[in-house]
Amino acid sequence: MAKPIELEVNGKRYxxxxxxxxxxxxxxxxxxxxxxxxxxCGEGQCGSCTVLIGGAPRRSCQIPVSxxxxxxxxTIEGLEKDGRLHPVQQAFLDAGAFQCAFCxxxxxxSSVGLLQGNPNPSQPEIVQFLQGNICRCGTHPxxxxxxxxxxxxxxxxxx
Amino acid sequence: MSDITGKFVxxxxxxxxxxxxxxxxxxxxxxxxxxxxxxxxxxxxxxDAMAMQETAPGSRSFHGEELPKEISAxxxxxxxxxxxxxTGKAEIGQNIRTALAQTIADELRVPFESVxxxxxxxxxxxxxxxxxxxxxxxxxxxxxxxxxxxxxxxLIGVAAKEWGVASEGLIAMNAKVTDPDSGRSLRYAELAxxxxxxxxxxxxxxxxPATQWTVAGKPIPKVDGRTFVTGRHQYTPDLxxxxxxxxxxxxxxxxxxxxxxxxxGAAKARAGVVVxxxxxxVGAAAPSxxxxxxxxxxxxxQWKESPQISNKDLxxxxxxxxxxxxxxxxxxxxxxxxxxxxxxxxRLDATYTxxxxxxxxxxxxxxxxxxxxxxxxxxxxxxxxxAVRDELAGLFHVPESSVxxxxxxxGSAYGGKHTSDAAIEATRLARAAGRPxxxxxxxxxxxxxxxxxxxxVMEVKSGIAADxxxxxxEFHNYHSGTSGIETPYVVANQRTEYHQVxxxxxxxxxxxxxxxxxxxxxxxxxxxxxxxxSMDPLxxxxxxxxxxxxxxxxxxxxxxxxxxxxxxxEGQGFGLACGAEKGSYVATCAEVSVDRGSGAVRxxxxxxxxxxxxxxNPDGLRxxxxxxxxxxxxxxxxESIEFxxxxxxxxxxxxxxxxxxxxxxxxxxILVERKDIPSAGAGETPIMAVAPAIGNAIFxxxxxxxxxxxxxxxxxx
Numbered sequence: 033m034a035k036p037i038e039l040e041v042n043g044k045r046y047x048x049x050x051x052x053x054x055x056x057x058x059x060x061x062x063x064x065x066x067x068x069x070x071x072x073c074g075e076g077q078c079g080s081c082t083v084l085i086g087g088a089p090r091r092s093c094q095i096p097v098s099x100x101x102x103x104x105x106x107t108i109e110g111l112e113k114d115g116r117l118h119p120v121q122q123a124f125l126d127a128g129a130f131q132c133a134f135c136x137x138x139x140x141x142s143s144v145g146l147l148q149g150n151p152n153p154s155q156p157e158i159v160q161f162l163q164g165n166i167c168r169c170g171t172h173p174x175x176x177x178x179x180x181x182x183x184x185x186x187x188x189x190x191x
Numbered sequence: 192m193s194d195i196t197g198k199f200v201x202x203x204x205x206x207x208x209x210x211x212x213x214x215x216x217x218x219x220x221x222x223x224x225x226x227x228x229x230x231x232x233x234x235x236x237x238x239d240a241m242a243m244q245e246t247a248p249g250s251r252s253f254h255g256e257e258l259p260k261e262i263s264a265x266x267x268x269x270x271x272x273x274x275x276x277x278t279g280k281a282e283i284g285q286n287i288r289t290a291l292a293q294t295i296a297d298e299l300r301v302p303f304e305s306v307x308x309x310x311x312x313x314x315x316x317x318x319x320x321x322x323x324x325x326x327x328x329x330x331x332x333x334x335x336x337x338x339x340x341x342x343x344x345x346l347i348g349v350a351a352k353e354w355g356v357a358s359e360g361l362i363a364m365n366a367k368v369t370d371p372d373s374g375r376s377l378r379y380a381e382l383a384x385x386x387x388x389x390x391x392x393x394x395x396x397x398x399x400p401a402t403q404w405t406v407a408g409k410p411i412p413k414v415d416g417r418t419f420v421t422g423r424h425q426y427t428p429d430l431x432x433x434x435x436x437x438x439x440x441x442x443x444x445x446x447x448x449x450x451x452x453x454x455x456g457a458a459k460a461r462a463g464v465v466v467x468x469x470x471x472x473v474g475a476a477a478p479s480x481x482x483x484x485x486x487x488x489x490x491x492x493q494w495k496e497s498p499q500i501s502n503k504d505l506x507x508x509x510x511x512x513x514x515x516x517x518x519x520x521x522x523x524x525x526x527x528x529x530x531x532x533x534x535x536x537x538r539l540d541a542t543y544t545x546x547x548x549x550x551x552x553x554x555x556x557x558x559x560x561x562x563x564x565x566x567x568x569x570x571x572x573x574x575x576x577x578a579v580r581d582e583l584a585g586l587f588h589v590p591e592s593s594v595x596x597x598x599x600x601x602g603s604a605y606g607g608k609h610t611s612d613a614a615i616e617a618t619r620l621a622r623a624a625g626r627p628x629x630x631x632x633x634x635x636x637x638x639x640x641x642x643x644x645x646x647x648v649m650e651v652k653s654g655i656a657a658d659x660x661x662x663x664x665e666f667h668n669y670h671s672g673t674s675g676i677e678t679p680y681v682v683a684n685q686r687t688e689y690h691q692v693x694x695x696x697x698x699x700x701x702x703x704x705x706x707x708x709x710x711x712x713x714x715x716x717x718x719x720x721x722x723x724x725s726m727d728p729l730x731x732x733x734x735x736x737x738x739x740x741x742x743x744x745x746x747x748x749x750x751x752x753x754x755x756x757x758x759x760x761e762g763q764g765f766g767l768a769c770g771a772e773k774g775s776y777v778a779t780c781a782e783v784s785v786d787r788g789s790g791a792v793r794x795x796x797x798x799x800x801x802x803x804x805x806x807x808n809p810d811g812l813r814x815x816x817x818x819x820x821x822x823x824x825x826x827x828x829x830e831s832i833e834f835x836x837x838x839x840x841x842x843x844x845x846x847x848x849x850x851x852x853x854x855x856x857x858x859x860x861i862l863v864e865r866k867d868i869p870s871a872g873a874g875e876t877p878i879m880a881v882a883p884a885i886g887n888a889i890f891x892x893x894x895x896x897x898x899x900x901x902x903x904x905x906x907x908x
Contacts, residue, residue, distance in 0.1 A: 065431065124420045170850065171814060
């Protein structure tokens with residue numbers, strides 16, 4: 033058997049036996065049971081599979097598992113801390129920024145990534161950053177509002 | 192020829208897929224309590240075809256009393272005071288779980304938090320034909336109101352017996368029955384304890400009017416929102432029962448292709464792989480999706496293909512192949528169109544077209560199938576769990592009672608999840624594998640092997656008097672359907688006809704069905720007529736409208752939009768459109784900005800007023816209305832399925848453009864409430880007027896009249 037690939041996901045270490053070119057998304061979902069990251073297109077076009085790799089939002093359907101090895105990966109399941117939602121999760125909840133919610137994990141992960149690099153984005157900056165995430169239910173205005181609200185909450189609480 | 196005063200016979204479900212046969216409630220009462228625990232249960236019996244969602248066409252129509260009695264909703268109050276509502280409706284993002292729980296809480300006088308909904312599970316919930324047609328709110332709300340009211344009466348009766356007093360005068364409130372005379376009270380939990388009381392009732396008890404609602408009518412957030420923002424909610428593709436394999440299906444290279452030769456030797460030789468060939472169905476199940484895919488790629492299959500038309504020839508083809516004479520039920524006539532045209536001061540004839548478009552729900556069609564001792568359980572994201580159950584039972588030759596279909600809350604549908612495709616595929620593979628199998632369609636499969644909103648051609652002949660009064664209106668729809676085909680305007684002379692055309696691409700329901708196509712044609716034409724009469728488009732519509740609800744939404748939208756607006760810069764344009772369908776009313780105003788140099792069109796602002804009677808949840812409703820407006824933008828501006836020779840040429844999000852953040856304009860949704868009118872559904876109507884409003888705004892900006900959807904797939908030129 034080939035050498036296992038070491039992953040660090042949500043602070044936990046895993047050794048997985050997968051072909052190195054397997055997209056990270058499949059390993060997260062099928063091997064680690066982290067099904068919060070969604071398959072929406074498998075082509076990097078919809079953003080439903082977005083996770084943070086080394087702090088940066090990435091489409092996990094386009095990242096070979098080998099390329100994600102040894103870098104800290106955060107998925108939607110890793111945001112909640114001690115039963116407390118991440119401000120971005122809380123803001124989405126407060127704004128009712130979802131309908132079917134299939135895009136929500138990806139939207140939240142992209143937004144967390146945005147706010148890490150730009151704690152106070154303008155509306156056009158949010159729109160530009162989320163351009164790669166599709167919401168078919170048409171919840172875009174509330175999502176933008178939620179990101180702005182999250183930015184405010186994070187600045188107030190110094191997170 | 193039939194009279195127009197009669198209601199237009201609805202499209203016979205061709206694009207809604209046909210409803211299933213009637214079913215009978217089979218769960219014995221004692222089983223019910225065994226399942227849920229002791230307590231009090233009330234069952235609603237739907238008394239007419241509409242409430243049953245039984246909308247079967249033609250010879251299978253049912254009327255009032257002739258309909259077999261049928262259970263359509265039920266409610267259980269447990270010994271701990273917990274309340275559970277059961278409905279065959281599916282949650283597909285329209286927020287019905289929250290809205291129905293609000294309704295129950297309201298009528299039963301319990302806190303919202305104590306109500307739980309069990310939805311769309313063929314083993315647990317009443318038969319339901321499907322979650323479509325904006326029917327969930329108008330059918331389920333009154334039924335849960337009725338069972339709630341009956342349960343309340345039942346609880347009061349139990350308390351009265353307990354206390355040895357008359358029921359009259361006892362009050363049910365805050366999950367308690369109180370005797371105002373003595374001041375004593377008993378909680379519902381106490382009243383339900385040790386009981387197995389059940390009652391069924393016709394769904395016609397007096398219910399609380401909207402003006403007295405306390406829980407319903409409030410903007411209560413989505414009931415289990417936290418499970419979605421944490422990624423914990425499990426959609427069908429997230430399920431992983433023990434021992435599950437991943438299934439993939441070998442797709443033909445083109446529609447209608449049949450297997451000529453086939454060799455699966457290499458595929459079958461792969462370890463852990465199950466390969467199935469059953470006539471033209473070929474699939475593989477393996478421990479991972481990739482291994483299943485690799486197995487399919489190892490199969491040598493040759494297909495026999497047949498030449499098919501392309502989207503370039505589509506509209507001429509539709510006209511050429513339309514039935515020469517439309518069926519009587521698809522024709523309506525009043526007065527004499529010929530005389531009306533002869534009397535007209537201005538005449539205007541035009542042809543409009545709409546393209547095939549895809550639903551592209553973000554959760555692809557998916558199913559997990561598990562056979563246990565000859566019984567089948569299937570989890571699948573569908574709008575029609577009972578139809579899926581029946582189809583599986585038929586295809587796999589097992590009784591319906593051996594099939595259970597469960598619908599996890601689903602990643603949207605928009606009318607696109609009526610069929611059983613993924614469920615059938617997973618079931619076939621699971622039977623061969625002897626293990627649970629999950630099938631999740633790829634995005635390309637979604638864009639290719641699902642079904643589409645049908646394309647169509649609409650022809651209009653019309654005439655107006657010198658003062659702008661409509662004198663004649665003749666409207667033909669080829670292929671796309673009859674929803675919203677009848678004009679809401681007052682016209683003495685009119686003819687409306689729907690012409691069937693044999694299917695080209697697999698077609699089915701889409702949010703609003705043909706109402707989007709018919710409203711696009713009608714409302715674009717009305718705009719052109721207003722110009723011909725040198726009248727303001729709003730004034731022209733008002734002149735020809737009598738329906739006060741339509742006038743009210745037009746007024747509301749126009750007021751917020753600031754209609755009529757003065758153009759302040761080059762390329763600016765304003766348009767409006769309105770319509771009524773499925774018991775609700777909509778008016779949309781659009782502002783566009785057109786760059787005459789590049790031809791780029793930007794929708795700057797959309798203002799929409801929507802009225803659907805009494806509002807159950809304004810927060811959820813606003814989400815639906817804004818969502819429909821944004822989804823409508825896609826079909827209006829750029830969505831279009833391209834095809835040739837049985838192949839879809841743009842089966843990816845990179846080539847099939849859907850609205851993204853940058854496409855979204857400033858949006859305002861005005862919810863016009865009519866508490867005196869029963870709640871109608873809101874899933875569809877808010878999409879109808881978006882495209883014509885935008886098209887009319889583009890004309891206003893440029894003088895260019897665009898008569899086809901999508902309007903500007905590549906900009907204006």
